[in-house]
Amino acid sequence: MNVTTRIAPPGMDEIEWQTRCDLAALYRLVAHYRMTDFIYTHISARIPGPEHHFLINQYGVLFEDMRASDLVRIDLDGKIVNQDEQGSRMVNAAGFTIHSAIHTARPDLNFVIHTHTAAGMAVAAQAHGLLPISQHALKFYKCLSRHGYEGIALELDERPRLIADLGPTNRAMLLTNHGLLVGGGSASEAFLEIYYLERACQAQIAALSGGAQLVYPPEAVCEHTAAQFNPPEPYRSGHLKLAWASALRHIENGATDYRS
Numbered sequence: 001m002n003v004t005t006r007i008a009p010p011g012m013d014e015i016e017w018q019t020r021c022d023l024a025a026l027y028r029l030v031a032h033y034r035m036t037d038f039i040y041t042h043i044s045a046r047i048p049g050p051e052h053h054f055l056i057n058q059y060g061v062l063f064e065d066m067r068a069s070d071l072v073r074i075d076l077d078g079k080i081v082n083q084d085e086q087g088s089r090m091v092n093a094a095g096f097t098i099h100s101a102i103h104t105a106r107p108d109l110n111f112v113i114h115t116h117t118a119a120g121m122a123v124a125a126q127a128h129g130l131l132p133i134s135q136h137a138l139k140f141y142k143c144l145s146r147h148g149y150e151g152i153a154l155e156l157d158e159r160p161r162l163i164a165d166l167g168p169t170n171r172a173m174l175l176t177n178h179g180l181l182v183g184g185g186s187a188s189e190a191f192l193e194i195y196y197l198e199r200a201c202q203a204q205i206a207a208l209s210g211g212a213q214l215v216y217p218p219e220a221v222c223e224h225t226a227a228q229f230n231p232p233e234p235y236r237s238g239h240l241k242l243a244w245a246s247a248l249r250h251i252e253n254g255a256t257d258y259r260s
Contacts, residue, residue, distance in 0.1 A: 009069070019045050020068035022187035023055055024258040026111065027066035028251040029191060035198055036063045037116035041179070042095035045071075045187070046103050046110045052076050054103050059090040067260050076100050094153040101159035102166065102183055109171065109183030111190035119201035120180040129174055130200060132222050133207055133214050137200035141226035144197075145173035147181075172197050188244035 008017035023045040030036060030043065044056045055071040057063075072089050073081045078096040080089065095114070102112045123130055130137050130144055147165040150158050166173050171193055172182045180197055184190030207214060217225070230236070251258060 015049075016047050016073075017068065019047055020055060020071050021259045023071055023111065024066045024068045025248060025251060026113065026187050026191060027057065027063045028254065028258050029247055030113065030115070030194070031062070031064035031066075032250050033195065033198070035115045035117050035194065040092070041114050041116050042092060042099060043111070043113045043190075044095070044099040044103065045112075046107075047073065051081075052103075053081055054099065056091050056095055056099060059092045064254075065256065067256060067258055069260060076104060097153040097156060097159060098162065098181065101162045102181075104159075105163040106166070106168075106183065108185055109190075110185055111187050112181070112183045113190050113194045114175075114179060114181050115194060115198070116179040117198055117201070119205050120174075120198060121178065122205050123201040124174040124179060125177050130197075131204055131214070132216060134200055134203040135225065136196050136203060138217070138222055138225040139196045139229040140172055140200065141222045143170050143172070143226070145170045147173055147175050149175070149177035186240065186244075188240040188247075191247060192240065192243055 008014050023043060026043050026045075039060055039062065042056055044054050047053045047055060053073050053075055055073055057066060058070045058072050061070050072091050074091060074096065075081055078091070078093070078100065080091070098114055099112050102109055129146060130140060132138055132141055145166045147162055150161075153162075166181075171184060171189075172180070175181055180194065180201070182190060182193035182197060184193055231239070
């Protein structure tokens with residue numbers, strides 16, 4: 001589904017405009033599902049091309065108000081690329097540190113989402129991490145990374161450790177004492193990663209709060225379910241497309257169009 005309904009502004013190609021529209025949609029969907037933390041946390045997208053540029057939110061714009069034109073194009077040094085935006089827009093330094101690390105090391109992850117939800121922070125603070133106690137959690141069975149807390153992510157020397165902890169293939173990670181981090185090759189893939197991980201964290205906190213003994217599926221069932229979450233093509237792409245089109249209906253009637 002092509003979500004772009006407006007023509008790209010002068011000087012911008014259609015590929016960048018589509019990426020902006022998809023990223024703005026992600027911001028609004030994260031807001032819709034109550035995964036925001038006021039103006040903090042970030043979602044970013046790689047702009048295709050040799051420049052190694054990516055898009056991130058203009059610092060201070062609420063996620064539920066995000067538009068394609070609000071997104072700021074920056075380079076891997078965190079510098080705003082467009083001259084007319086310098087001085088008039090800000091980006092969050094911690095967002096740059098985390099997202100630039102992932103975009104540099106993992107070219108397969110074009111969209112990266114970072115959240116500070118109550119359930120996500122709670123699970124990230126638990127020594128056992130995400131438990132295999134729900135179907136949603138089994139999506140991440142043996143493919144969920146973890147990165148130790150080093151303070152607010154302002155120091156660039158943290159990036160190599162962040163990349164090493166994520167690894168070469170995983171798309172999701174617990175940031176200990178901090179929150180959640182996921183990536184995807186497309187906006188739809190990144191959205192489903194954060195949706196399932198957040199729901200798994202919510203289920204775990206609810207289950208633990210009950211105080212009853214937990215039931216764990218057998219190892220073979222855990223591995224089988226995890227494999228079921230990664231079906232072969234073209235089923236996988238078809239599922240992502242269908243889920244994304246359905247999710248976009250949540251944000252089609254906002255006060256402002258995210259594609260503007």
